[in-house]
Amino acid sequence: MATVTFTSPEYRDKTVYAVAGSHTQTILKLAQENKIPIQFECEDGECGTCLVKITSLDNKERMGGPLTEKEKKILQEMGKLSREEMEQMIVDDLPSLWRLACQVIVRDEDIRVEY
Ligand code: FES
DSSP states (O other), X not given: OXXXXXXXXXXXXXXXXXXTTOSOOBXXXXXXXXXXXXXXXXXXXXXXXXXXXXXXXXXXXXXXXXXXXXXHHHHHHTTSSOHHHHHHHHHHTOXXXXXXXXXXXXXXXXXXXXX
């Protein structure tokens, strides 16, 4: 069972349990189910409204699954992912810190989501 701690300067931290490995539940869906006010519009990786920063809480290196192509494009457009970071990500096999909540699938790891 994974835990996801949502944190924001405006709200108290909230930690929720997530069913990992369903391969369908996104961070945004989990947030909505738990009434976490992450902003969103398209829910399809097109607008960048749901930008979040994800870090590991259990010191496993990986945070979330690999970036989708839509995510890479939007994060680059928003200046949250440079070409160098993108290349480094491939070398290190690590996702970037900045993600789109509507695109990240919950995995079996404890993470902090800043929104
Ligand atoms: S809600 Fe538009 S990119 Fe996530």
